[in-house]
Amino acid sequence: MKKISSICCIGAGYVGGPTMAVIAKQCPEIKVTVVDLNEARIAAWNDENTENIPVYEPGLSDVVAEARGRNLFFSTNVDQAIEEADMVFISVNTPTKTYGAGKGMGADLKWIELCARQIARVSKTDKIIVEKSTLPVRTAEAVKDILLNTGTGVNFQILSNPEFLAEGTAVEDLLAPDRVLIGGDQTEEGKEAIQALVDIYAHWIPRERILTTNLWSSELSKLVANAYLAQRISSINSISELCEKTEANVNEVARAIGTDSRIGPKFLKASVGFGGSCFQKDILNLVYISRSFGLQEVADYWEQVIIMNDHQKKRFALNIVKDLYNTVSGKKIAFLGWAFKKDTNDTRESAAIYVADELLNEEANIQVYDPKVKEPQILADLDYLATRKPEQNREFVNVFEDPYAACENAHAIAVLTEWDEFKEYDWQRIYDSMLKPAKVFDGRNILDAEKLRAIGFKVTSIGVK
DSSP states (O other): OOOOOOOEOOSSOOOOHHHHHHHHHHHTTTTEEESSSSSHHHHHHHHHGGGGGOOTTTTHHHHHHBTTTTEEEEEOHHHHHHHHHHEEOOOOOBBBBBBBBBTTTSBBBBHHHHHHHHHHHHOOOOOEHHHOOOOTTTHHHHHHHHHHHHHOOOOEEEEEOOOOOOSSHHHHOOOEEEEEEEEOOOHHHHHHHHHHHHHHHTTHHHHHHHHEEEEEHHHHHHHHHHHHHHHHHHHHHHHHHHHHHHHOOOOHHHHHHHHHHHSSTTTTTOOOOOSSSSSSHHHHHHHHHHHHHTTTHHHHHHHHHHHHHHHHHHHHHHHHHHHTTOOOOOOOEEEEEOSSSTTTOOOOTTTHHHHHHHHHHHTEEEEEEEESSHHHHHHHOOOTTTTHHHHHHHHHHESSSSHHHHTOOOOOEEEEOOOOGGGGOOHHHHHSSOOSOEEEEEOOOOOOOHHHHTTOOEEEEBBBB
């Protein structure tokens, strides 16, 4: 079996960049080239100062610094990298469709298809193609169809190798994963291709943690893993609303059920809702494929996880309005956090976007501070919703570089991301600068509510009456 000496990854985003950096670090004998048509993004990956790379992940800049220029390269020359590679990872965006059949649910696979056509066009030697993007089940079939009908005589093997990275701990997850999943055809050639990828990961991952399956099981496992995690969040969030109507405290309930070894404590933190690029998209894919097979009850079951999450975000926003005497028109609401979770600059599907959108509908003025997300991204996220004209978003949203300035003269503060630094602020100073009564809506339950109340704040936490 041919040993892999050159890898190409199409897509230099949150998955492709970190994954390839770690493979390059752990496999110095393999040349790894990450390609993307976005010149600005590639330039940022090549920035002399590795602190300026476009993906913020703890520890990532050190990994890039070690391997870049040795056996890790970032380039816009897609054709050349594909042609030279023995193995090509596809790691491009697969957003939910915004048009046509499957709108709002099915994945838009046009980028995947373009990749497949490009690989087919430039390949002169046999290649192993690895799906790394989050994809609906049976995407490999479409890729295979395009590649096998090129008429060039080149042999392609298609593998599914879904990523299970949690943003904020991606480097850790790559260096010591719970498992690596590789799916491929169960033919002799398919098994050889699977083994070639197993051998790469086996450089640093114990063999028993590398699971191999058929192609469809691998693709479906990715969707199901995320659906299960998201389901836990929606489950505890549904209970948080019940707790707010009774004397129960959702944090105590979560602790009580989390100590049951069958349930476990993870993903039981009540909050304003989950975000990120995967959970919603993967559940929608699961719903879509279930409906396409006529499995109505299965589709409805999983769709409820999304409905609950949307409800939680809307409920949080409307609670702010209700608590501010049923009007926020012209009032300043300070947002602490915009990223969908701490330790990342990723804002995709962040709860903050939807809470802001709801409050902007009520004519609030929003003052945002996030340690890692800058103004252009925040405005782009709101513009993408197309709820109102871009100039209106710019009129009512101000982004600050300093958290204290963001909170000045605010009627209320909404905590939307669980950044650790928020706990360490001089809350007395913030209280003194705000309009009274000074209100805090802790959407992540990270602040010491009793301490804030002692200062004079009126604090509303999730799932606590």
